[in-house]
Amino acid sequence: MSEKKEEPFTINWLTDLPYRYALGPVASKFFRVLKESGKLLAIKCRKCGKVLFPPRSVCADCLVEMTVDDMVELSGEGSLDGFTVVNYPFVDPNTGETRPFPYGYGAIKLKGTDTWMLHFVDETDPGKIKPGMLVKAVIKPKNERKGTLEDIPYFRAVEKK
Amino acid sequence: MSEDKYFHGRIRVPYRHVAGAYAGRFIQEIGNNKRIMGVKCSRCGKVYVPPRMVCFACFEKMKEWVEVGKQGTVKGFTVVNYSTPVMPLKPPFAYGIIELDGSNTGFVHIIKEGDPKKLKVGMRVEAVFKSNPEGNILDIEYFKPV
Numbered sequence: 602m603s604e605k606k607e608e609p610f611t612i613n614w615l616t617d618l619p620y621r622y623a624l625g626p627v628a629s630k631f632f633r634v635l636k637e638s639g640k641l642l643a644i645k646c647r648k649c650g651k652v653l654f655p656p657r658s659v660c661a662d663c664l665v666e667m668t669v670d671d672m673v674e675l676s677g678e679g680s681l682d683g684f685t686v687v688n689y690p691f692v693d694p695n696t697g698e699t700r701p702f703p704y705g706y707g708a709i710k711l712k713g714t715d716t717w718m719l720h721f722v723d724e725t726d727p728g729k730i731k732p733g734m735l736v737k738a739v740i741k742p743k744n745e746r747k748g749t750l751e752d753i754p755y756f757r758a759v760e761k762k
Numbered sequence: 763m764s765e766d767k768y769f770h771g772r773i774r775v776p777y778r779h780v781a782g783a784y785a786g787r788f789i790q791e792i793g794n795n796k797r798i799m800g801v802k803c804s805r806c807g808k809v810y811v812p813p814r815m816v817c818f819a820c821f822e823k824m825k826e827w828v829e830v831g832k833q834g835t836v837k838g839f840t841v842v843n844y845s846t847p848v849m850p851l852k853p854p855f856a857y858g859i860i861e862l863d864g865s866n867t868g869f870v871h872i873i874k875e876g877d878p879k880k881l882k883v884g885m886r887v888e889a890v891f892k893s894n895p896e897g898n899i900l901d902i903e904y905f906k907p908v
Contacts, residue, residue, distance in 0.1 A: 610786025612898050614777045618848055622769040629767040697774035749769070 615697065627658045630669045636748035639740040641675045643714050654714040675711050677738040678759065683708035684722060684730045709736060709756050721755035735759040784813045787827070792902055793895030800865050802826040811865040831863030832889045833908065838868075841878050850900060856881055860905060872904040880907065 624632065631642050644656035648663045652673065659666050684707040690699040705722035723739065724730060736756040746752040781789070784801065791799045800811035801824040808817060811830055816823055839858040842849070849855075854876025859868040874890075875881055887905035895901040 609780045610783065610790070612777075612779045612781050612789070614779065614898065616773065616775050616777060616848075618773045618846075620771055620773070622771060624767045624769055628769075632767065632769075692775050694773045694775055695771065697776060748767075 617697070625658055626669050627656050627667070627672070630672060631656050632748040635740075635752050636746045637743075639743065639746070639752075641677050641711070641738060641753075642672045643675055643711070644672050647671060651716075652714045653716050654711050654718055673713070675713055677711070677740070679709045679711035679714075679736060679738075679756075680733045681707050681709055681722065681730065681736045681756065681758075682717065682732055684724075684727070684732070686725050686727055705730075705755070707736075707756070711738075720753065723755040723757040729758070782815075784815055788813050789897060789899065789901065792891065792899075793897060796891045798830050798832060798862060798889065798902075799827050800830050800862075800867075802828050808867075809865045810867050811862055811869050828864065830865045833886060834860040834862035834865075834869070834888075834905075836873065836881070836883060836885045836887055837861050838883060839873060839881050841876060841881070843876075851904060855904075858887070858905065860887060871899075871902060874904040874906050 627644060634640055634642050641654070642656055643652050643654035644667050645652045646660040646663055646665060646667060648665045649660065651660065651662060653661065654675065656672055684705065686703050686705055688703045690702060692698065693700045703725045705724045706719065707722040708717040708719055710717045722736065735758070737759050738753050739755055739757050741752050741754065788799055791797055798811065799813065800809045801813040802809045803817035803820055803822055803824050804826060805820040805822045806817065808819065809828055809830065810824070813827070814824070837859045839856045841854055841856045843854045845853050850872055851874060856873040856875055857870065858873040859870055861868055873881070873887055886908050888908045889902045890904055890906055892901045892903045
């Protein structure tokens with residue numbers, strides 16, 4: 602006795618939750634400076650001297666609260682210490698669309714800082730990546746910048762001259 | 763003098779949930795036939811709404827489908843006053859656990875009544891079906907007090 606193979610009953614649902622997140626003075630300054638001058642700011646703890654990027658208002662080790670006056674400018678260059686090529690159709694929650702893939706993603710330690718940032722990397726061939734290699738943040742031109750993390754679309758390897 | 767900015771973000775993700783044969787029939791009966799079906803355990807006689815394949819108590823696979831009433835008794839409720847774009851109804855309204863006539867389980871759904879003075883455990887409610895079903899649980903649009 603064979604059963605007719607039926608289509609499994611599927612419920613399709615679009616979750617769409619807009620939200621509003623209060624940034625606080627440190628993150629507000631970070632995004633304002635990024636938008637207006639295309640520069641990246643980190644923050645330096647007055648007690649232990651650690652430089653944190655992305656900037657935050659409380660030092661992770663000391664629990665000392667920092668202010669916008671503790672923020673320092675970075676060159677935008679750093680070392681790519683971890684790297685992966687993503688081959689999976691992840692959905693970008695900002696749009697609800699799948700991200701085009703493959704794309705590179707890595708852990709970058711910017712020069713002058715003591716922490717890593719996880720962000721997109723403009724490379725999909727793992728053979729071209731050496732851990733620790735020099736990369737630089739690519740910033741959008743001023744007329745395209747919105748004051749969000751998308752103003753830094755990715756990090757790119759710095760060509761050796 | 764600090765500057766304060768808001769980040770306007772969104773979490774927008776499409777889901778595809780394969781609900782299974784029992785949930786599938788349950789929702790299709792609501793959408794197509796405007797009736798609420800449960801399953802009955804042949805061993806202990808318990809009627810489950812929403813239907814499930816295996817009886818909690820007996821571990822028996824249930825195959826008998828029964829129609830339950832479109833009315834039921836409220837066993838518990840909570841009033842929602844908070845407004846966000848994702849609410850199924852405009853607040854205030856209530857979420858309720860409803861024991862439909864003929865079933866032995868609580869069924870969670872929306873009650874279209876936001877005044878706590880008008881809601882009571884033990885009150886009677888009736889299902890209101892959506893005129894254009896979409897293939898999900900909100901094909902019962904809400905329950906209204908009767």
